[in-house]
Amino acid sequence: MSGRVINFGAGPSALPEAVLEETAKGLLNFRNTGIGIAEISHRSKEFTAYLEETQALIREQLDVPPTHHILFTQGGATGQFSAIILNMLARHRLLHPELTADERTMDYVITGSWSKAAAKEAERLGGARVNTAVDARPYSKDGKTFDNIPLHSAYSFSEDPALIYYCENETVNGVQFSHDDAAPESFPYHLLPKNTLLPLVADYSSSFMSRPIPHLGEHAIVYAGAQKNVGPAGLTIVIVRQDCIVDVDAAAKLGASPVPLAMSYKNLFEGKSMPNTPPVLAIYMSGLVLKRNRDLGGLQYYEESNRIKKEKVYGVLKKGEEVGLFKGHVKEGSGSWMNIVFNVIGEGKEAEFLKGAEAKGLTGLKGHRSMGGVRVSLYNAITVEQTEKLVEYMKEFLAANESAVAEAPVEV
Amino acid sequence: MSGRVINFGAGPSALPEAVLEETAKGLLNFRNTGIGIAEISHRSKEFTAYLEETQALIREQLDVPPTHHILFTQGGATGQFSAIILNMLARHRLLHPELTADERTMDYVITGSWSKAAAKEAERLGGARVNTAVDARPYSKDGKTFDNIPLHSAYSFSEDPALIYYCENETVNGVQFSHDDAAPESFPYHLLPKNTLLPLVADYSSSFMSRPIPHLGEHAIVYAGAQKNVGPAGLTIVIVRQDCIVDVDAAAKLGASPVPLAMSYKNLFEGKSMPNTPPVLAIYMSGLVLKRNRDLGGLQYYEESNRIKKEKVYGVLKKGEEVGLFKGHVKEGSGSWMNIVFNVIGEGKEAEFLKGAEAKGLTGLKGHRSMGGVRVSLYNAITVEQTEKLVEYMKEFLAANESAVAEAPVEV
Numbered sequence: 157m158s159g160r161v162i163n164f165g166a167g168p169s170a171l172p173e174a175v176l177e178e179t180a181k182g183l184l185n186f187r188n189t190g191i192g193i194a195e196i197s198h199r200s201k202e203f204t205a206y207l208e209e210t211q212a213l214i215r216e217q218l219d220v221p222p223t224h225h226i227l228f229t230q231g232g233a234t235g236q237f238s239a240i241i242l243n244m245l246a247r248h249r250l251l252h253p254e255l256t257a258d259e260r261t262m263d264y265v266i267t268g269s270w271s272k273a274a275a276k277e278a279e280r281l282g283g284a285r286v287n288t289a290v291d292a293r294p295y296s297k298d299g300k301t302f303d304n305i306p307l308h309s310a311y312s313f314s315e316d317p318a319l320i321y322y323c324e325n326e327t328v329n330g331v332q333f334s335h336d337d338a339a340p341e342s343f344p345y346h347l348l349p350k351n352t353l354l355p356l357v358a359d360y361s362s363s364f365m366s367r368p369i370p371h372l373g374e375h376a377i378v379y380a381g382a383q384k385n386v387g388p389a390g391l392t393i394v395i396v397r398q399d400c401i402v403d404v405d406a407a408a409k410l411g412a413s414p415v416p417l418a419m420s421y422k423n424l425f426e427g428k429s430m431p432n433t434p435p436v437l438a439i440y441m442s443g444l445v446l447k448r449n450r451d452l453g454g455l456q457y458y459e460e461s462n463r464i465k466k467e468k469v470y471g472v473l474k475k476g477e478e479v480g481l482f483k484g485h486v487k488e489g490s491g492s493w494m495n496i497v498f499n500v501i502g503e504g505k506e507a508e509f510l511k512g513a514e515a516k517g518l519t520g521l522k523g524h525r526s527m528g529g530v531r532v533s534l535y536n537a538i539t540v541e542q543t544e545k546l547v548e549y550m551k552e553f554l555a556a557n558e559s560a561v562a563e564a565p566v567e568v
Numbered sequence: 569m570s571g572r573v574i575n576f577g578a579g580p581s582a583l584p585e586a587v588l589e590e591t592a593k594g595l596l597n598f599r600n601t602g603i604g605i606a607e608i609s610h611r612s613k614e615f616t617a618y619l620e621e622t623q624a625l626i627r628e629q630l631d632v633p634p635t636h637h638i639l640f641t642q643g644g645a646t647g648q649f650s651a652i653i654l655n656m657l658a659r660h661r662l663l664h665p666e667l668t669a670d671e672r673t674m675d676y677v678i679t680g681s682w683s684k685a686a687a688k689e690a691e692r693l694g695g696a697r698v699n700t701a702v703d704a705r706p707y708s709k710d711g712k713t714f715d716n717i718p719l720h721s722a723y724s725f726s727e728d729p730a731l732i733y734y735c736e737n738e739t740v741n742g743v744q745f746s747h748d749d750a751a752p753e754s755f756p757y758h759l760l761p762k763n764t765l766l767p768l769v770a771d772y773s774s775s776f777m778s779r780p781i782p783h784l785g786e787h788a789i790v791y792a793g794a795q796k797n798v799g800p801a802g803l804t805i806v807i808v809r810q811d812c813i814v815d816v817d818a819a820a821k822l823g824a825s826p827v828p829l830a831m832s833y834k835n836l837f838e839g840k841s842m843p844n845t846p847p848v849l850a851i852y853m854s855g856l857v858l859k860r861n862r863d864l865g866g867l868q869y870y871e872e873s874n875r876i877k878k879e880k881v882y883g884v885l886k887k888g889e890e891v892g893l894f895k896g897h898v899k900e901g902s903g904s905w906m907n908i909v910f911n912v913i914g915e916g917k918e919a920e921f922l923k924g925a926e927a928k929g930l931t932g933l934k935g936h937r938s939m940g941g942v943r944v945s946l947y948n949a950i951t952v953e954q955t956e957k958l959v960e961y962m963k964e965f966l967a968a969n970e971s972a973v974a975e976a977p978v979e980v
Contacts, residue, residue, distance in 0.1 A: 159597050159600070159602050160596065160597065160602050160603070160604075161601075161602035161603060163603050163607055163608075165603075165607075165608075165609045166609070167609075167845065168606065168607055168608060168609065168610065168845065168848055169607060170607050171604065171606055171607050173596070176595045176596055176604055176606070177596075179592075179595055179606075180591075180592035180595055180596075183588045183591055183592055184572065184585070184588055184589075184592075185571050185572065188571070189573075190571050190572050190573035190929065190931070191572070191573060191575050191577075191931065191932075192572075192583065192588055194580065194583055194588070194591075194799075194800035194801075194853065195575055195577075195580055195581060195582050195583050195800075196575075196577075196580060197577045197578070197579075197580065197932060198580065198801070199937070230642040230643050230644075230647070230802065230847075231642050231643055231647070231830050232642075232830075232844045232845050233844065234829055234830045234843065234844040235642070235643070235828070235830040235844075237828075237829065237830075238828030238829060238830060238831075239828070242828070277828075277829055280817065280820075280826060280829065281826045281828070282820075282826055381845065383845055387606075388606035388607075388847075388848065388849045389606075389610070389845045389846065389847055389848045389849070390642065390802040390847035390848075390849065390850055405692065408692075408694075413825065413826065414692060414693045414694055414825065416647070416649075416650030416651070416654070416689075416693070416828065416831065417646055417649065417650060417689050417692065418643050418644075418646045418647040418649075418650060419650075419828065431646065432644045432645065432646040432647075433579065433580065433644050433793065433795055433801045434801065435642075435800075435801055435802035435847065435850070436580055436800065436801045436802075437800045437801070437802065437849060437850070438802055438847070438849070438850075441606065517602065519602070519603065520603075520609060525611070
């Protein structure tokens with residue numbers, strides 16, 4: 157489409173053009189109702205049917221077991237940080253009313269900015285002791301940054317925590333758990349407390365629907381903001397196991413913190429994801445994306461295309477490392493498929509790299525404000541062809557700078 | 569536009585077609601960035617500028633004083649029910665750390681479903697005694713329904729409450745406070761505690777931007793979901809006076825309930841309405857609506873057109889009442905400009921009325937599921953011409969049924 161650039165931004169992120177064009181039509185007339193999707197009543201039979209279809213598309217493509225409900229809400233990961241703590245503490249209170257706040261624990265696996273922020277919210281809200289099951293920083297190259305998924309030997313879980321929290325893909329830092337259980341960078345399921353109703357919670361915000369979710373059925377909660385692989389910002393998807401939808405008011409009577417109504421999973425579940433007005437337009441666009449996903453071949457299609465994309469970028473990154481022009485941020489084996497973070501070595505070279513990319517219509521490559529550097533986000537809507545354009549540019553940049561690098565002092 | 573009906577629904581509600589067409593363009597390319605509005609980074613300079621422009625449009629059109637900040641968030645009125653309680657209780661705790669929960673009060677003015685739900689949330693969250701400053705039901709025609717704004721003599725406020733809450737327009741019940749201070753149905757400002765920093769909170773969800781807000785500067789908080797007069801569902805606008813943006817963590821240390829980060833006004837304010845990803849697309853569409861409002865003449869324009877519209881509908885409603893075919897739900901003087909609720913008298917007549925309306929492309933007229941009857945919502949995007957089409961239909965219905973009514977027994 158004329159004038160469109162390739163958006164490698166970390167989110168909100170690129171959406172398929174076919175979906176944008178379909179949305180433009182739906183804005184004026186949704187499913188022949190004569191009413192636009194942003195205007196239609198969420199209680200109309202047309203919209204409630206659409207919402208249920210959208211949930212069914214997620215269930216089908218992710219193979220969500222019947223033990224788990226799919227809920228839609230608002231507020232993003234930050235809202236869920238608190239909702240998870242409040243609902244899971246209420247659940248734990250109902251299971252173990254006799255425990256004091258000091259005897260109750262919440263386990264956090266800290267591998268980057270987002271899991272760190274989630275743990276900070278647990279400290280803020282209180283009601284239980286926060287146990288850092290692991291902090292990846294001591295295991296990093298310099299002993300203080302988030303650049304790795306720690307080895308299994310580094311973890312230490314509580315015996316019966318109210319929740320065990322991790323972030324599957326750290327968007328800012330570019331680290332992601334391996335989906336191969338045999339890899340040292342996988343999540344250590346075998347070390348978790350033996351409990352058929354494990355309180356395991358995963359933030360999948362930036363990798364949701366990019367490939368299958370391993371061990372999904374063992375999770376209490378898997379959640380994601382829509383704005384990476386699914387739709388526009390404004391919709392949050394929460395997959396919750398039935399036993400985690402608890403009577404928060406009964407728990408409050410036993411001493412748990414009261415849960416704001418909009419954060420109660422029970423309220424959300426009983427109101428069929430719309431006890432109050434849901435983000436109708438965001439749900440609509442997410443439904444269009446999910447339908448398109450299915451038609452393309454579902455998560456098998458995306459897993460394959462995302463694998464190809466990340467291999468191409470990591471490949472040229474490696475070449476750049478060999479000649480000392482690029483420097484990957486993340487330890488080998490811990491690299492994300494979705495967000496690839498690296499530096500360009502040499503004075504002014506990073507700015508030159510980003511500027512050259514912009515000139516070619518390759519945008520959104522600037523790293524997170526807390527990290528600097530370059531970040532390549534390869535969400536579903538980025539095609540293999542678009543990735544090849546970036547890789548081509550990286551190769552050109554390498555070729556143009558290789559001789560200069562040979563002479564310059566290397567920064568790290 | 570071909571195929572479009574006239575949507576008198578109570579919300580999400582009609583949007584101007586010009587805005588829908590502009591949105592369709594912005595979805596593909598926002599302000600010549602080459603990136604669609606649903607895809608662009610909320611940290612981009614183009615979007616942050618747009619967000620600030622949108623806030624400025626609200627400030628200008630509503631004449632928001634410099635003492636008040638305009639914040640954008642998610643979660644609708646239900647989210648704000650809790651956020652208001654938690655932030656205002658934190659504020660009260662900091663002002664009066666010595667008081668017990670029993671000595672602390674929250675005053676609720678209950679005039680319909682929404683204010684009742686807000687008061688219920690205050691009971692749920694606890695931390696203070698809920699004082700019903702007034703309940704309109706005993707003052708109704710049948711002693712038990714929400715059909716009126718009570719007389720000033722009915723109110724009883726606490727001396728130093730943490731908050732005083734009312735809902736300016738009750739969408740479900742069709743009652744609204746008069747904007748004329750001399751009218752008995754006005755809000756009783758003169759009865760409020762004498763305090764230059766009054767903790768007065770108003771839910772303006774269904775009347776926001778339909779006309780000026782009286783006594784805006786005397787409010788601590790005025791809030792509204794966007795989905796009636798401003799934009800699509802997914803954006804909540806909160807106008808907060810500076811002194812109500814408090815350090816909720818300091819208050820928690822003094823014993824107040826901890827406030828989920830996403831509900832802290834301080835977090836929202838310091839993060840410039842996007843401490844986390846905001847609902848970018850909903851903000852975009854709201855900005856387009858607000859720009860269009862300004863170009864049409866701002867709130868003066870809408871006040872005038874909304875006055876004409878409601879007078880037309882109340883006019884034909886009165887005619888129908890005289891012949892016993894219609895029966896308005898609300899007491900004279902308490903009727904909403906935005907949502908007009910009435911019954912059609914006679915067996916099967918209401919269904920016939922609604923069916924006939926649908927056949928003419930007049931939709932969304934069915935009353936709220938808790939109320940039944942007919943509800944005509946006349947939000948800004950409904951034009952005088954569209955209102956006239958409805959009035960014309962109501963007149964035809966009257967003419968066709970007048971003789972039948974004369975013979976039938978009257979239901980009430």
